[in-house]
Amino acid sequence: MAYRRTHTRIRPSIVHKRCTDVLHDPWYNKGTAFHLTERDRLGMRGLLPPRVMTFQQQIDRFMNSYRDLQHTTSDGPDDSLALRKWRILNRLHDRNETLYYKVLIDNIMEFAPIIYTPTVGLVCENYSGLFRRPRGMYFSAADCGEMVSMVYNWPAEQVDLIVVTDGSRILGLGDLGVQGIGIPVGKLDLYVAAAGISPQRVLPVMIDVGTNNQELLDNPLYLGLQQNRLEGEDYIAVIDEFMEAVFLRWQHVIVQFEDFQTKWAFKLLQRYRDHYRMFNDDVQGTAGVALAGLFGAVRAKGLPISDFVKQKIVIVGAGSAGIGVSNMAKKAMSSMLGDTDEASVQAAKQFWVVDKWGLVTKAREDLDPDASPFAREIEESEVEDGLQEGASLLEVVKSVKPDILLGLSGVGGIFSKEVLEAMRESTSKRPAIFPMSNPTKNAECTAEAAFQHAGDHIIFASGSPFQNVDLEDGKVGHVNQGNNMYLFPGIGLGTLICGARIITDGMLNAGAKRLASYMSDESVEQGIIYPPISSIRDITKEVAVAVLKAAIEEHVVEGYQDLSAKELRQMSEEEIETYVEANMWVPEYSPLVHTI
Numbered sequence: 281m282a283y284r285r286t287h288t289r290i291r292p293s294i295v296h297k298r299c300t301d302v303l304h305d306p307w308y309n310k311g312t313a314f315h316l317t318e319r320d321r322l323g324m325r326g327l328l329p330p331r332v333m334t335f336q337q338q339i340d341r342f343m344n345s346y347r348d349l350q351h352t353t354s355d356g357p358d359d360s361l362a363l364r365k366w367r368i369l370n371r372l373h374d375r376n377e378t379l380y381y382k383v384l385i386d387n388i389m390e391f392a393p394i395i396y397t398p399t400v401g402l403v404c405e406n407y408s409g410l411f412r413r414p415r416g417m418y419f420s421a422a423d424c425g426e427m428v429s430m431v432y433n434w435p436a437e438q439v440d441l442i443v444v445t446d447g448s449r450i451l452g453l454g455d456l457g458v459q460g461i462g463i464p465v466g467k468l469d470l471y472v473a474a475a476g477i478s479p480q481r482v483l484p485v486m487i488d489v490g491t492n493n494q495e496l497l498d499n500p501l502y503l504g505l506q507q508n509r510l511e512g513e514d515y516i517a518v519i520d521e522f523m524e525a526v527f528l529r530w531q532h533v534i535v536q537f538e539d540f541q542t543k544w545a546f547k548l549l550q551r552y553r554d555h556y557r558m559f560n561d562d563v564q565g566t567a568g569v570a571l572a573g574l575f576g577a578v579r580a581k582g583l584p585i586s587d588f589v590k591q592k593i594v595i596v597g598a599g600s601a602g603i604g605v606s607n608m609a610k611k612a613m614s615s616m617l618g619d620t621d622e623a624s625v626q627a628a629k630q631f632w633v634v635d636k637w638g639l640v641t642k643a644r645e646d647l648d649p650d651a652s653p654f655a656r657e658i659e660e661s662e663v664e665d666g667l668q669e670g671a672s673l674l675e676v677v678k679s680v681k682p683d684i685l686l687g688l689s690g691v692g693g694i695f696s697k698e699v700l701e702a703m704r705e706s707t708s709k710r711p712a713i714f715p716m717s718n719p720t721k722n723a724e725c726t727a728e729a730a731f732q733h734a735g736d737h738i739i740f741a742s743g744s745p746f747q748n749v750d751l752e753d754g755k756v757g758h759v760n761q762g763n764n765m766y767l768f769p770g771i772g773l774g775t776l777i778c779g780a781r782i783i784t785d786g787m788l789n790a791g792a793k794r795l796a797s798y799m800s801d802e803s804v805e806q807g808i809i810y811p812p813i814s815s816i817r818d819i820t821k822e823v824a825v826a827v828l829k830a831a832i833e834e835h836v837v838e839g840y841q842d843l844s845a846k847e848l849r850q851m852s853e854e855e856i857e858t859y860v861e862a863n864m865w866v867p868e869y870s871p872l873v874h875t876i
C-alpha cells in the first residue's frame with residue numbers, strides 16, 4: 281500500500297467534561313477563543329468575557345505582554361529577568377497548551393534559551409522555591425513495590441515519550457536531586473516543538489533516590505526525599521522497577537535517559553538497550569551532534585570528509601558525554617580506515633582525552649574502564665614535548681597543536697586565555713573550538729574569548745547559546761549551538777513512528793550523518809556548521825526520516841498504529857518523508873464535542 285497524506289479537516293476532540301472543568305484543563309482550554317456555539321455546547325456561556333478572540337489575536341496578546349515584561353524589567357539582574365520570562369511561559373503552559381506550543385514553535389529562537397539551556401538550569405537550581413503545581417510523575421525510593429500500580433495514576437491512555445532523570449548530574453550543575461525534573465520538562469517541550477510529538481502523549485519523570493547535595497538536604501523548602509542517594513543493587517532495583525512499570529502499561533513508549541551521573545549512565549544503557557526501546561541522550565545524542573560538528577569542521581577547511589581520519593582531537597572531560605563523543609568519533613574514523621582492529625588502534629591515536637587529573641594515559645592508576653580505550657601510550661619523544669600522565673590542558677594543547685578542542689567537562693572557563701592562545705599554533709588552518717558544557721556559566725569559554733584569543737579563523741560551537749561576535753572589518757564570528765537538541769527529537773520521532781523494537785547504533789549514526797549533511801558547503805565555509813534553531817522542525821523531520829530508514833535496513837521495525845512493518849518497508853523515500861511529516865502534531869484548536 282502506497283502511503284499518501286490525506287488532507288482532512290481538523291478532527292474534533294471528544295471531551296468528557298463541561299463548563300469550568302474544560303476551562304481549567306490546559307489541553308482543551310481555548311480561553312477567549314471558544315466561539316459562541318461551542319460555549320453553548322459546553323455549557324460555558326457567561327463564563328468568559330463576551331468577545332470572541334481569534335487564535336492570532338491571542339498569540340499577539342501573549343507576545344505583547346511578554347515583550348512588555350522585557351522592557352519594564354530590562355534594568356534588573358539577568359537571572360531575575362530570565363526567571364520572569366520562564367514564569368510567564370510556564371503560566372501559559374498551565375492554562376492553554378495549544379497556545380503555549382504555538383508561540384513556542386513560532387518563536388523558538390527566542391524561547392529555547394528560556395525553556396531549555398541556560399534558563400532551565402536556573403529553574404532547576406531554584407525549583408523547590410518556584411514550585412507551584414506538578415508536571416510529570418515522581419517515582420521515589422519510597423515507592424518501591426508500588427510503581428506498577430502508580431503508572432495508572434497518569435491520566436493519558438497512551439504515552440509515546442518519557443524523558444527520565446534521577447537528578448544526579450543536571451547539566452554541569454551537579455546533583456540537584458528532585459529539582460532536576462525541569463530537565464525532562466524542557467526536553468519534552470522540545471519534543472513537542474521540534475518533533476511534533478503530541479503534548480498529550482509525553483511524560484516527564486523524576487526518579488528520586490535521594491541526593492548527596494548537602495545544601496539541598498539542609499534546605500527546609502527542598503521537595504525531594506531527605507536522604508542520601510541509594511547506591512548499588514538498591515539503586516538498580518528502583519530503576520528496574522520503573523522500567524518494568526512503564527513498559528507494562530505503555531508497550532510502545534520510548535524512554536530517554538537524561539542527566540544521570542556517568543557512573544550509572546553507561547551501566548544503565550548497557551543494561552536496557554537490547555531489551556527496551558530506550559537511549560541515553562547525553563551519551564548517544566551528544567555523540568551524534570558532536571560528530572556532525574566535527575565533520576562540519578573538516579568541511580569548513582575545504583577538505584573532504586575522508587580527511588576526518590587525520591584530525592587531532594583533544595577532548596576535555598571523560599564523563600558520559602566526553603566518552604560518548606570519543607567512542608562515536610573513534611568508530612567513525614575506524615570505519616573510514618577499513619574497520620579492522622588495526623584501524624581501531626590507528627583511530628585511537630587521533631584522540632587526547634583530558635579529565636580533572638589531566639591527560640589520561642596508560643600510566644594512570646585506577647584507570648576508568650570506559651576511558652581506557654583512549655588512554656595514551658606515551659612515547660619518549662612525547663615526554664620531552666611536555667606530554668605525560670596528568671599533563672595539564674595547556675601542556676596538551678601546546679604539544680599536540682590539535683585541529684579540534686572540544687569541552688564536555690562542565691567546568692566554566694577552563695579554555696583559558698592561555699589555552700585559547702595556544703590554539704593559534706594549531707596545525708589546522710581553521711581550528712575548531714567547541715565548549716559544549718551547559719549552562720552558559722559552565723561553558724569552557726565564551727564565544728568572545730574564543731575569537732579574541734584564538735583568532736578570527738576558528739570554527740566555534742557551544743552547548744548553550746551565545747551571540748555572534750563582531751570581528752574587525754565588519755566580519756562576523758559565527759556562533760553555532762552544538763547541542764543534542766538537534767538529534768534527540770528526530771531519534772525519538774523516527775523510532776516511534778516505525779515502532780522500532782530497539783534503538784540501534786545504525787539508527788543513531790544515520791541521524792548524525794543527516795545532521796552533518798544538512799548545511800550547504802557555502803554555509804559551512806562561512807563557519808556555520810549547524811542549522812539555525814529556527815529550522816529545528818525541519819532538521820528534526822530529516823533526522824527522523826534517516827532514523828526510520830536505518831531502522832528498516834536493520835530489521836527492527838514492528839509497525840506503528842495501523843501500518844504494518846511490511847507496509848513501512850515498501851514505502852518509497854518520498855512516501856517516508858510524507859509519512860513523517862503527517863505524523864508531526866501541529867498546534868491548532870480542534871472543535872470540542874462533549875460525551876458522557
Ligand SMILES: NC(=O)C1=CN([C@@H]2O[C@H](COP(=O)(O)OP(=O)(O)OC[C@H]3O[C@@H](n4cnc5c(N)ncnc54)[C@H](O)[C@@H]3O)[C@@H](O)[C@H]2O)C=CC1
Pocket residue numbers: 449450451452453540541542561562566569596597598599600601602634635636637638688689690691694716717718719722742743744762763764765
Ligand atoms: N552540548 C550538549 O549537547 C551536551 C553537553 N553536556 C555537558 O557536558 C558536561 C559534562 O557532562 P558529563 O560527561 O555527564 O559529566 P561528568 O561530570 O560525568 O564528567 C565531567 C568530566 O570532566 C572532567 N573534569 C572536571 N574538571 C575538569 C578540569 N578542571 N579539567 C579537565 N577535565 C575536568 C571530569 O574528570 C569528568 O571526566 C555537562 O556540563 C553537560 O551539560 C552533556 C550532554 C550534552
Ligand SMILES: CC(=O)C(=O)O
Pocket residue numbers: 397450451452539561562717718743763764765
Ligand atoms: C544538553 C544536555 O543534555 C546536557 O547538557 O546535559
Ligand SMILES: [Mg+2]
Pocket residue numbers: 451538539561562
Ligand atoms: Mg543532558
